[in-house]
Amino acid sequence: MSGIPDLTVLAEEAIAAIAAAPDLDALEAARVRFTGRRAPLTELLGSIGSLPAEDRGRVGKDGNAARRAIEDALQSRRDALESDAMGAALEADTADVTLPGNAFPLGALHPITQVALEVEEIFLGMGYSVADGPEVETGFNNFTALNTPDGHPARSESDTFFIEGGDDVLLRTQTSPVQIRTMQSGPPPVYVIAPGTVYRRDDVDATHSPMFHQVEGLAVDEGLTFAHLKGTIEYFLTRLLGDRDVRVIPHFFPFTEPSVDVSVSWTDRNGRTDWLEVAGAGMVDPNVFANVGYDPERWTGFAFGFGLDRIAMIRHQISDIRLLYEGDLRFLEQFS
Incomplete structure (x- = not known):
């Protein structure tokens, strides 16, 4: 267990930083910090194979749970910030937003x-x-x-x-x-x-x-x-x-x-x-x-x-x- 960060503390720190992000630029910085290529959680998940056998399953499970929690928090905060930005733009715009828009087909993964x-x-x-x-x-x-x-x-x-x-x-x-x-x-x-x-x-x-x-x-x-x-x-x-x-x-x-x-x-x-x-x-x-x-x-x-x-x-x-x-x-x- 030596050298393995406390994943619960790491996730709580990330979620707190994400919730405090005042704008999308700050949110992107938080994303890079906690889920980017060089983030501690990313590096830990990438090195699970080098951990002692008795730790791999638990660290993999807890690490993936922490990653999902962070990603959920990122999406939730992004939705909130984008909604706020849209509201501000609508207040400053005199366009009739009740007019129907053009529908675009949505893609999906193969x-x-x-x-x-x-x-x-x-x-x-x-x-x-x-x-x-x-x-x-x-x-x-x-x-x-x-x-x-x-x-x-x-x-x-x-x-x-x-x-x-x-x-x-x-x-x-x-x-x-x-x-x-x-x-x-x-x-x-x-x-x-x-x-x-x-x-x-x-x-x-x-x-x-x-x-x-x-x-x-x-x-x-x-x-x-x-x-x-x-x-x-x-x-x-x-x-x-x-x-x-x-x-x-x-x-x-x-x-x-x-x-x-x-x-x-x-x-x-x-x-x-x-x-x-x-x-x-x-x-x-x-x-x-x-x-x-x-x-x-x-x-x-x-x-x-x-x-x-x-x-x-x-x-x-x-x-x-x-x-x-x-x-x-x-x-x-x-x-x-």
């Missing part, structure tokens, strides 16, 4: 973006941080470091989009390279998720697209086992999708051993029930640790990858993934 943000919120509460990386990657980060050697089918042009003129440069086929970059940047323990867009030469059908979205996770620590992986996946799916049947079957991935496929039951709008694969997972192969300079005799870890598009399909009973990419406002407005 259903995949909605799912991605909810996934991030769940894992932040579990003590994970969120990392990002480039969509144009090297063959080393996308394949070699992940125990996928030259000659593997995944490295062929029939499966992967390579960049013309590049020296083994490609569009990433997974967000796992972000995990490699994270491990290369510092020592364990590591608890990180990496959401993003990925590309594969898949034929387009109801459940496949050559461009889709993933969130991959990595946990590296001393003493992690398959039981920790299973518990993490089950907790996450329950939080995100509610109580559903989950099927875990053995599979093979070059970068994990043992490896599994994870599927959940889902029912489309026509009442048909089936299994839909949503994740691949497993224990990190020791060769991957060796490739990034981690001692595989000391550290163990697990990795998982979820398809955000398929989770959105399950959540909203969407039977065809192509509907998510066609940009038909009549379809997208249902999720606003």
Whole structure:
């Protein structure tokens, strides 16, 4: 607990400063002070993975609660200040404000973006941080470091989009390279998720697209086992999708051993029930640790990858993934 600020005191201080903000400029300064990139609360939430294991869950929960309370206070004060400003402007204006205005259509987040943000919120509460990386990657980060050697089918042009003129440069086929970059940047323990867009030469059908979205996770620590992986996946799916049947079957991935496929039951709008694969997972192969300079005799870890598009399909009973990419406002407005 040494070095961890009192989150209750921090939230109370922030709320008091927000309530005392006399104008929008002062409110913006308070926002930056308490929720900006370098705010103590932001830095604490971003470093949860480095805290002792017994503190991570509590600090993540309390930290997120404090952040929500501060954000609610910011919104409430902003609404009040804007209302006061509008009232003052109306008093000084002789325009007839009773005339009807022009209606503008309101936008909304895409259903995949909605799912991605909810996934991030769940894992932040579990003590994970969120990392990002480039969509144009090297063959080393996308394949070699992940125990996928030259000659593997995944490295062929029939499966992967390579960049013309590049020296083994490609569009990433997974967000796992972000995990490699994270491990290369510092020592364990590591608890990180990496959401993003990925590309594969898949034929387009109801459940496949050559461009889709993933969130991959990595946990590296001393003493992690398959039981920790299973518990993490089950907790996450329950939080995100509610109580559903989950099927875990053995599979093979070059970068994990043992490896599994994870599927959940889902029912489309026509009442048909089936299994839909949503994740691949497993224990990190020791060769991957060796490739990034981690001692595989000391550290163990697990990795998982979820398809955000398929989770959105399950959540909203969407039977065809192509509907998510066609940009038909009549379809997208249902999720606003």
